Amino acid sequence: MSGLRLLSRLFFSIAFVPALYAADATVELEKFHGDLHDLPSLQRGAQTYMNYCLGCHSLQYQRYKRTADDLGVPEKLFSDHLILTGAKIGDHIRSTMDPELAKNWFGTPPPDLTMVTRVRSEDWVYSYLKSFYLDDSRPFGVNNRVFPNVGMPHALLELQGVLKEGCRQVPRIAANGGEARDPLVPGRTLTETQCGFLNLEEGTGRQSAEEYDRTVTDLVNFLSYVADPSRKQRERIGVFVLLYLAIFFVFAWLLNREYWRHIH
Ligand code: HEC
Numbered sequence: 589m590s591g592l593r594l595l596s597r598l599f600f601s602i603a604f605v606p607a608l609y610a611a612d613a614t615v616e617l618e619k620f621h622g623d624l625h626d627l628p629s630l631q632r633g634a635q636t637y638m639n640y641c642l643g644c645h646s647l648q649y650q651r652y653k654r655t656a657d658d659l660g661v662p663e664k665l666f667s668d669h670l671i672l673t674g675a676k677i678g679d680h681i682r683s684t685m686d687p688e689l690a691k692n693w694f695g696t697p698p699p700d701l702t703m704v705t706r707v708r709s710e711d712w713v714y715s716y717l718k719s720f721y722l723d724d725s726r727p728f729g730v731n732n733r734v735f736p737n738v739g740m741p742h743a744l745l746e747l748q749g750v751l752k753e754g755c756r757q758v759p760r761i762a763a764n765g766g767e768a769r770d771p772l773v774p775g776r777t778l779t780e781t782q783c784g785f786l787n788l789e790e791g792t793g794r795q796s797a798e799e800y801d802r803t804v805t806d807l808v809n810f811l812s813y814v815a816d817p818s819r820k821q822r823e824r825i826g827v828f829v830l831l832y833l834a835i836f837f838v839f840a841w842l843l844n845r846e847y848w849r850h851i852h
Contacts (some may be wrong), residue, residue: 615733620714622809624820627660633810634659636803638670640743644690644698647681650814655681658817694739695727705812714808717744718800721751721786733786748800749793755783 623629634655637647652675656666667677673684687697705713716734720742723731728741742748757779762768770776788797795803813819 615715615719617709617711617715617734618718620710620805620808622710622805622812624809624813626809629806629809630659630813631661632803633806633808633813634661634670636744636807637810638672641701641807642673642681642683644683644685644740644743645701646683647702647814648700649702650681650817652679652681653677654817655814658813658820696739698740701811701814703815705808706815710808710812713811714804717804717807718748719751719786720745720748721753723753744800744803745793747793747795747803748788749791749795750789751786752789753783754785754787755781756785756787758782 652666652671653663656663656670656677661670663677671677673682675682683698685698690697708716712734716732719733719735720730721733722729725731726737727739730742730745732738732740758781760768760778760780768778770778793800
């Protein structure tokens with residue numbers, strides 16, 4: 589390949605690859621606010637995961653024991669309440685679902701989720717779990733805003749309740765950019781119908797909107813921990829390393845001054 593062609597390829601990949609990824613994101617993602625140091629949140633997330641997700645998705649690069657230790661849960665307690673597959677505490681977190689059967693049921697086997705927050709981003713997974721809505725044309729009766737035509741049923745439906753695509757009244761925007769007013773009735777703003785919003789059917793879920801947000805936040809927090817279990821430890825050690833370097837610098841500088849004293 590000539591140098592020029594190589595150069596133009598490089599240019600195209602640099603210029604257009606980000607554009608392709610951007611084009612993929614059709615909906616705006618919600619921001620995820622989690623805290624890896626919040627152990628109760630991670631514990632609740634683990635509980636939700638074991639109850640609602642492990643039936644289909646493994647976390648095959650993570651072991652139960654490591655999880656119990658990092659989350660501050662005694663091993664006995666963890667085994668009794670959070671190992672629901674009959675696995676041992678030293679085992680990897682594996683789903684018992686047969687991938688071949690799963691492929692028949694869902695069209696694609698449920699992927700392993702150990703690294704999903706790093707592949708898709710935390711915001712993506714958070715938004716995804718909040719974006720299932722009723723759609724009768726899909727095999728499981730639900731579709732997803734963030735991942736259109738996804739093969740997964742809404743695993744947390746009983747908690748969140750039913751979201752439906754619907755319409756609502758929004759203020760009409762006038763030509764000058766403000767809200768349009770009714771010329772006949774002073775002070776009344778004009779509205780128009782906009783469709784495509786997701787409305788929650790009140791009372792169809794076991795949790796309120798705030799509780800569901802917290803459930804999903806805890807769950808994504810847990811997945812974020814699983815994707816990088818040593819992050820907390822690394823950050824703690826990092827502080828010591830920097831402190832050590834700072835102290836070492838003083839002695840190195842003093843020694844350096846001593847060496848050069850007679851040369852200048
Ligand atoms: C009944 C089986 C089932 C359950 C339960 C389930 N999922 Fe899924 N999930 C799937 C399938 C199948 C896919 C693949 C869908 C596709 O690619 O069309 C999927 C895809 C995903 C993806 C997208 C992965 C990617 O990067 O493409 C995420 C994230 C996810 N699931 C998270 C969860 C979480 C979190 C839970 C628990 C609350 C859960 N799932 C429960 C079957 C399931």
